[in-house]
Amino acid sequence: MTSSSDAIVIGGGHNGLVCAALLAKAGRKVVLLEAAEATGGAARTVEFAPGYRVSHVAHILNQLHPEVIAALDLTRHGLEFAAAAIPTTILSADGRHLTLTGAFGEFLEGDICAADRTAWPALRDKLLRFAAVLRPALTETPPRLRNGSRADVMALGRLGLRIRRLGRDDMREFLRMLMMNVADVLNEEIADEKLKGAVAFDAVLGTHLGPMSPNSLMTLYYRLAGEIDGRQGALALPRGGMGSIVAAVEGAARAAGVEIRTGAEVVRIMVESDRATGVVLASGERLAAPLVVSGANPRTTLLDLVGARHLDTGFVRRLRHIRMAGNVARLHLALDGRPATAGLSDTALAGRLLVAPSLAYVESAFNPAKYGEISASPALEIVVPTMSDPTLAPAGRHVLSINAIYAPHAPKAGWDARRDAFIETVIATLETHFPGLREQIVARELLTPADIERRYRMPGGHWHHGELSMDQMLFLRPVPGAAQYLTPVAGLWLCGAGSHPGGGIIGAAGLNAARRILEQTE
Numbered sequence: 230m231t232s233s234s235d236a237i238v239i240g241g242g243h244n245g246l247v248c249a250a251l252l253a254k255a256g257r258k259v260v261l262l263e264a265a266e267a268t269g270g271a272a273r274t275v276e277f278a279p280g281y282r283v284s285h286v287a288h289i290l291n292q293l294h295p296e297v298i299a300a301l302d303l304t305r306h307g308l309e310f311a312a313a314a315i316p317t318t319i320l321s322a323d324g325r326h327l328t329l330t331g332a333f334g335e336f337l338e339g340d341i342c343a344a345d346r347t348a349w350p351a352l353r354d355k356l357l358r359f360a361a362v363l364r365p366a367l368t369e370t371p372p373r374l375r376n377g378s379r380a381d382v383m384a385l386g387r388l389g390l391r392i393r394r395l396g397r398d399d400m401r402e403f404l405r406m407l408m409m410n411v412a413d414v415l416n417e418e419i420a421d422e423k424l425k426g427a428v429a430f431d432a433v434l435g436t437h438l439g440p441m442s443p444n445s446l447m448t449l450y451y452r453l454a455g456e457i458d459g460r461q462g463a464l465a466l467p468r469g470g471m472g473s474i475v476a477a478v479e480g481a482a483r484a485a486g487v488e489i490r491t492g493a494e495v496v497r498i499m500v501e502s503d504r505a506t507g508v509v510l511a512s513g514e515r516l517a518a519p520l521v522v523s524g525a526n527p528r529t530t531l532l533d534l535v536g537a538r539h540l541d542t543g544f545v546r547r548l549r550h551i552r553m554a555g556n557v558a559r560l561h562l563a564l565d566g567r568p569a570t571a572g573l574s575d576t577a578l579a580g581r582l583l584v585a586p587s588l589a590y591v592e593s594a595f596n597p598a599k600y601g602e603i604s605a606s607p608a609l610e611i612v613v614p615t616m617s618d619p620t621l622a623p624a625g626r627h628v629l630s631i632n633a634i635y636a637p638h639a640p641k642a643g644w645d646a647r648r649d650a651f652i653e654t655v656i657a658t659l660e661t662h663f664p665g666l667r668e669q670i671v672a673r674e675l676l677t678p679a680d681i682e683r684r685y686r687m688p689g690g691h692w693h694h695g696e697l698s699m700d701q702m703l704f705l706r707p708v709p710g711a712a713q714y715l716t717p718v719a720g721l722w723l724c725g726a727g728s729h730p731g732g733g734i735i736g737a738a739g740l741n742a743a744r745r746i747l748e749q750t751e
Contacts, residue, residue, distance in 0.1 A: 233258070234258045234259060234260045234488070234516070234518045235252075235257040235258045235259065235518060235519065235520060236249075236252050236257050236258070236259045236260070236518055236519075236520040236521070236522060236746075237259075237260050237261075237262065237507065237508055237516055237518045237520070237521050237522070238252075238259060238260070238261040238262070238487075238522045238523075238524065238724070239262055239495050239498075239508065239521065239522065239523040239524060239525055239530070239534075240261075240262075240263065240264075240270070240523060240524030240525045240725060241261055241262075241263030241265070241267075241268030241269065241270065241479075241489065241491065241524075242268075242269065242270030242271065242272065242524050242725065242726075243269070243270070243272050243474065243475055243478055243734060243736055243739070244524045244724050244725050244726060244736060244738045244739035244742075245261060245263075245522075245524030245724060245725065245739060246261065246268060246475065246478040246479055246481075246482050246487075246739070247297055247301065247478055247724075247736045247739030247740055247743070248522055248524065248724040248739035248740070248742050248743045248746075249261045249482050249487045249489075249522075250301055250478065250481045250482035250485045250487060251300060251301070251485075251739070251740065251743035251744070251747075252522075252743050252746065252747070253482065253485035253486045253487045254300075254301075254485045255743075255747050257520075258486070259486070259487045259488065260487075260488045260490065260516065260518070261482065261487055261488065261489045261490065262490050262493040262494075262495055262508070262510070262516075263489070263490065263491045263492075263493060264492070264493065264494035264495070264511075264686065265491065265492070266491050266492050267491060268475055268479050268489065268491065269471075269472055269475035269479075270685055271285065271286035271287055271681070271685045271687065271692065272284075272286070272287055272471040272472065272474060272475050272734055273285050273286075273471065273472050273475065274469060274470030274471055274472030274473065274621075275472075277561045277563070277672070277674040278563040278671070278672030278674070279672075280622060280623040280626075281561075281563040281621070281622050281623075281626070281628055281672065282470060282621045282622070282628070283470065283561045283614070283621065283628050283630050284470040284471040284472070284614070284630065285471075285559070285561075285676070286471075286559060286676070286681060286685065286692070287471050287692070287733070287734050288470075288471065288559075288612050288614070288630045288632070289315075289464050289465070289466065289581060289610075289612060290310075290457060290464065290465045290466065290467055290471070290474070290734055291452060291455050291457060291462075291463070291464050291465070291733070292452070292454075292455030292456075292457075292733045292734065292735040293455075293457070293474065293734055293735060293736060294367065294368065294455070294735050294736050294737045294740065295456065295459070296368055296737075296740060297735075297736035297737065297739075297740050300740065301477075301478060301481035301482075302481065303474075303477045303478065303481060306476075306477040306478075306480035306481045306484070307473065307476060307477045307480060308467070308473070308474060308477040309467065309468045309469075309473070310457075310458075310465045310466065310467055310468060311466045311467065311468040311469075311614070311617040311618040312465060312466045312579060312580075312617040312618075313457060313458050313460075313463065313465040314331055314332055314457070314458070314460055314463040314464070314465070315464050315465065315466060315579065315580040315581055315617075316328050316329060316330045316331075316576065316577055316580035316581070317329045317334070317427060317464070317580060317581045317582075317583060318573065318577045318580060318581070318582050318583070319423040319424070319426055319427045319583045319585060319586065320582055320583065320584055320586070320662045321423065321586060322586075322661050322662070324571045324572040325339065325340045325572075326339055326423075326572055326573065326577070327339035327340070327341060327421070327423040327424060327427075328577055328580075329424075329427065331460075331463075332457075332460040332461060332462045332463035332464075333353060333356075333357065333453065333461070333462025333463070334349065334353055334424075334427075335353075337349060337424075339423075341421050341423075341424065342420065342421065344420065345419050345420055345421045345424065348418055348419050348420075349419055349421075349424065351418075352414075352418045352419060355399075355402070356449065356450075356453060357453055357461050357462055358395070358399070359395075359399075359402075359403050359406070359450060360449075360450040360451075360452075360453035360454045360461070360462075361454070361461065362388075362391045362392055362395065362403065363450055363451075363454050364454040364455075364461075365387070365391065366388065366703065366730070367454055367455075367730045367735070367737045368737050368740060368741060369384055369741070370384070370713050370714065370729075370741055370744075370745050371384075371703045371704040371706070371712050371713060371729045372384040372385050372704060373704065373712075373713065392404075406446060407446070407447070408443065408444075408446075408447075408699075409446050410440060410441050410442055410443055410444070410445045410446060411428065411429055411432040411433075411440050411445040411446045411449055412425075412429065412440040412441045412445070412588055412592065413441075414446055415428055415429065415440075415588060416588070422586065422587035422588065422589075423586055423587065425587065425588040426583070426585035426586050426587045426588055426590055426591055426608075427583055427585060428449070429445075429585065429588045429591045429592075430583055430585040430591055430608055430610065430634075431449060431452055432445045432446065432448050432449035432452070433445055433448065433591065433595070433634070434452075434557065434610065434632065434634060435556070435557055435691075435692045435693065435697075435732070435733075436448055436556065436693075436696060436697055436698075437552065437554060437556050437598070437696055438595070438698070439591065439592045439595030439596070440588050440591050440592050440595075441592055442595075443698075443699075444697075444698045444699050447697075447698075447699060447702070448697050448698075451697060451702075451730070451731065452733075455733075455735060464580075464581060466612070466614055466617055466618065468618055468620075469618065469620065469621075470614065470618075470621060471734060474734060478736070493510055493512075494510060494511040495508045495509070495510060495511075495534060496509055496510065496511050496534070497509040497534055498521055498523075498530070498534045498535050498718075498721065499515070499517075500535060500536075500539050500718055500721075503539070503718065503719060504718065504719040504720045505520075505521040505535075505718050505719065505720040505721035506518075506519075506720070507521065508521060508534075519720060520720055520722065520746065520750065521720060521721050521722070522721075522722045522723075522724050522742065522746065523721070523722070523723055523724065523725065524723075524724050524725035524739070525686065525725060526553070526686070526687060526688050526694045526695075526725065526727050527548065527551070527694065527695070527707040527708070527711065527723055527725070527727040527728070528548050528549070528551060528553070528688055528707075528727075529686065529688060530716075530721075530723065531548055531711075531716060531718075532545065532548055532549070535716075535718060535721070539718060540717060540718075541710075541717065544708070544710050544711075544717060547708040547709065547710070548707070548708055551695050551696075551701065551707055551708065551727075552695065552696040552698075552701065553688055553689035553691040553693075553694060553695045553696060553727075554637065554638040554639070554678070554689045554690075554691060554696075555638045555678030555681060555682070555687075555689050555690030555691040555692065556598055556634055556635045556636060556637060556638070556678065556691075557632050557633065557634050557635075557636060557678065557692070558632075558633045558634075558636035558651065558655075558675060558676065558677050558678065559630075559631065559632060559633075559675070559676040559681070560629075560631040560633055560652065560655050560673065560674070560675050560676075561628065561629070561630055561631070561673065561674045561675075561676075562628070562629040562631070562656075562666075562670050562672075562673050563622070563626070563628060563670065563671045563672035563673070564622075564626060564627045564628070564629060564666075564669040564670060564671065565626055565669050565671050566625065566626065566627065566669055567627055568613065568627060568629065568663045568666055568669065569663060569664050569665055569666070570662065570663060571662070571664065575616065578613055578616050579613065579616035579617045581610060581611070581612055582609075582610075582611040582612070582613075582662075583608070583609065583610055583611070584607075584608060584609035584611070584658055584659075584661075584662065585608045585609075590606070590608065591608050593606065594606055594607055594608045594634060594635055595634075595635050597635065598635035598636075598637050600641075601637055601639065601640055601641045602637070602640060602641060603635070603636055603637065603640050603647055603651055604634070604635045604636070605654060606654075606658070607633045607634060607635065607636070607654065607655060607658065608633075608634050608635075609631055609632065609633055609634075609655065609658060609659070610631065610632040611629060611630070611631050611659070612629075612630045612631075613627055613628065613629055613630075614628055614630060615627040615628050626671075629659075629666075631655065631659075633651075633655050636651065636677060636678060637678070638677075638678035638679055638682070638689050638690050638691075639679065644677045644679050644680075648675060648677070651675070651677075652673065652675050656670075677690070678690025678691070691732075692726070692732045692733070693726050693727070693731045693732030693733070694707075694725055694726040694727030694732060695707055695726075695727045695731075697731050697732075702729070702730075702731070703729060703730075704729075706727070706728060706729045706730075706731065707723070707727045707728060711723060711728075712728075712729065713745065714728055714741065714742040714745045714746070715745070715749065722742055722745075722746055723742065724738055724739045724741075724742035724743070725738055725739075726738060728741075728742065729741065
């Protein structure tokens with residue numbers, strides 16, 4: 230048995246790499262084990278057809294936390310944006326598109342009524358202001374509500390103080406809106422359907438929620454709590470795809486002294502006397518360490534790698550009830566030229582495009598998913614990354630990267646029977662806005678949530694390793710008893726997207742876990 234490290238980190242996704250790098254920078258000897266042949270997990274850039282590369286799952290950056298960037302000096306390790314503060318255009322079949330430029334629609338370009346041109350800045354400012362109240366919580370360990378320490382009481386007090394500092398009127402409005410759905414908020418404040426469709430899409434992307442579902446405003450706050458280049462609500466495309474972010478974090482980890490082993494699948498976490506003592510690899514090799522940190526899904530970590538026999542029955546039941554069924558399919562199209570568009574400038578085409586023409590359209594797309602069916606009119610998020618980063622395709626050619634909602638993890642008819650029909654549905658929807666697109670396609674790849682689950686070891690194919698909802702956030706994430714990163718098994722910690730604050734390319738879970746580990750084990 231090898232016993233030459235202070236900590237073993239399971240999983241080379243960006244959170245695992247962040248956690249490993251920070252532990253190593255603090256002087257710990259760290260070994261990171263990744264089952265795949267490359268690090269990055271769902272943040273990888275992948276060649277899906279000869280010469281065509283794409284950010285395979287996550288394709289737009291909106292939350293890489295500035296504390297992560299600063300702590301690991303990621304700019305020095307190669308982090309670079311091909312485009313920052315990209316615009317969002319809501320496509321219209323009649324060519325009357327609406328474009329939101331700047332960070333979260335600082336400016337509106339297109340046909341919109343005078344009343345909404347006045348109402349939108351006020352609503353935008355309110356949403357950003359309320360989301361900012363929650364921002365500090367992204368990099369804080371969630372407080373314990375029972376048997377909490379003085380630090381837990383202070384954390385709750387700081388949250389209350391931030392709400393109080395909004396002022397009397399804003400505090401009342403914040404509390405009134407907190408449990409609302411995003412549809413009710415939008416219908417109260419603005420009338421333009423395309424604008425409502427865009428905001429509704431942002432609120433529900435990556436969740437099993439529709440705009441009228443409870444918690445859908447909170448998920449919008451989660452998205453808006455992030456910032457890019459100091460601009461809250463901004464969106465960016467990293468040069469080289471998401472894999473370049475992983476390369477930067479991996480570079481920082483290696484520079485800190487982390488030993489990274491790929492092709493090293495962990496099949497068991499060893500537990501002796503209720504304490505994690507190391508891991509067993511698929512090869513049979515055993516590695517020992519006083520700390521084991523898992524960036525894998527919490528259910529996978531605790532039920533598959535540890536085993537229910539080492540855990541309390543109630544805790545096991547809570548783990549099994551975590552909702553983590555994904556709802557987003559990824560379609561990648563390799564094109565032989567620039568996609569033709571009606572009424573779109575090159576600047577708009579280089580940004581983000583939405584097929585979400587109204588709030589009702591997004592809600593209607595969600596309705597079939599409630600019953601295990603695939604939407605016949607999916608809402609789409611489209612990026613043409615080659616407009617700002619031509620290195621992703623052969624000269625003169627392009628890539629279309631698409632998030633399609635709603636696409637259930639396990640549709641009633643099964644994905645084998647529905648795969649081709651779903652691709653055709655998405656392409657037909659795209660052709661409404663990109664005339665002749667079908668003739669330009671030279672290759673295509675569909676990743677359903679089931680494919681994402683198999684390829685990236687993400688149960689349910691859920692980006693966040695667990696639904697983002699009020700009962701699975703903050704001190705309830707992933708479940709009570711493991712919400713402060715330490716699990717009921719001494720020496721075993723969590724650092725992945727299934728922990729607070731959740732998924733997305735943010736790195737905060739890895740950052741928080743590393744800080745907590747160092748605080749508790751010095």
